[in-house]
Amino acid sequence: MTRKKFPDRIKQTTDQRLALRSSILEARMVKMKGLLQSGSIKCAIEPRMTYNPMNPWNAPFYYPQNPLPQYGTPAFYLRLSEDTLFFIFYYFPNTFQQQMAGRELMRLSWRYHKKHATWYKRHKEPVKVTETFEKGAYIFFDPEEWKKSVKSDFTFFYNQLLV
Numbered sequence: 001m002t003r004k005k006f007p008d009r010i011k012q013t014t015d016q017r018l019a020l021r022s023s024i025l026e027a028r029m030v031k032m033k034g035l036l037q038s039g040s041i042k043c044a045i046e047p048r049m050t051y052n053p054m055n056p057w058n059a060p061f062y063y064p065q066n067p068l069p070q071y072g073t074p075a076f077y078l079r080l081s082e083d084t085l086f087f088i089f090y091y092f093p094n095t096f097q098q099q100m101a102g103r104e105l106m107r108l109s110w111r112y113h114k115k116h117a118t119w120y121k122r123h124k125e126p127v128k129v130t131e132t133f134e135k136g137a138y139i140f141f142d143p144e145e146w147k148k149s150v151k152s153d154f155t156f157f158y159n160q161l162l163v
Contacts, residue, residue: 025117028093032102033162072096077104086119090143110141112162118143123150133157 059065070076077085077100085108088101102112110119119141126136137152 022117026114029112029114029117029162031094032098074100074103077101080104082108082110086141086143086146089119111156113140113156113160114162115160116140120151120154120156123152126156127153132159 080088080101082105085101085105088097089105092098092101105119106112108121110121112118113120120138121140123137123139126134128135133155135153135155137150138154138156139148140151141148
């Protein structure tokens with residue numbers, strides 16, 4: 001009898017973890033949308049904050065003592081590959097770097113889907129386009145497997161798009 005209940009318990013905890021993860025991602029996306037909409041212009045214009053390391057360490061003199069300034073400029077992100085931009089977006093949450101990587105991915109025609117919490121790009125021209133959605137083949141980036149895959153016959157609702 002206990003063997004039958006055990007898989008249900010695993011499924012239940014997995015469902016709970018997925019629900020929690022989904023709510024966390026949704027909260028992060030709301031915050032990300034606010035950053036992209038309100039802070040994108042300010043960040044490029046505002047003076048840079050000084051770098052204060054959390055764990056200072058006296059490095060030998062031949063190591064750089066301060067971060068290189070070009071890594072904080074929008075022009076730097078223009079040269080990065082898509083893979084690097086995805087890495088920055090997913091591994092530097094709630095930072096200026098994530099914001100800049102998101103802007104650059106959008107410039108490269110990637111669109112962020114709020115519900116699936118992943119990036120999509122048109123693979124071919126959409127089969128059907130209306131005011132509320134478009135249907136067709138899309139390339140999507142899967143952060144779990146860290147690869148790009150094609151989803152054919154996918155319906156992309158505009159209200160689930162991060163603008």
